[in-house]
Amino acid sequence: MQLTGTGRISPQQVSPEIYKAIAVVDQKLYGSSLGKALIELVKVRISQINGCAFCLDMHSQAAIKAGVSERKLILLGGWHEAAIWSERERAALGWAEAVTKIGGSRASDAEYDALVDLFDTKEIADLTMLIGLMNLWNRLAIAMRYQIQSEVE
Known part of the structure; x- marks a missing residue:
């Protein structure tokens, strides 16, 4: 069994085909x-809600590179x-908050309606898939104890 440094399995190594398929979908969303x-911004906010340090680190840096x-x-x-x-x-x-906290919000009509005048239908679909996918990444990283790189002092 291939393990991470924390003793949990590494899905990327153990199930590379599925991991790569998820990564491909993630990359397509950038298009x-x-x-x-x-x-x-959405990825960072979802990671804040879920408490995923690994994803916060990764996507905060990516957000800065993207001009945030x-x-x-x-x-x-x-x-x-x-x-x-x-x-x-x-x-x-x-x-993003409504879908991430779906158990409590049920993805309210008010939150959905706020999208309709600002995003086209494809963008709403893409945004919703992005939110679902980021929640998957957070759960994977938290469950398997992905670690951030420590800073050199």
């Missing part, structure tokens, strides 16, 4: 009209209260 910056400001990353956990977000960002973040 959507959602844009890389919005995709990374450090200020937005710092304020992301309190996005409801900060007036720095565009309407599209607010709608996407609201939908």
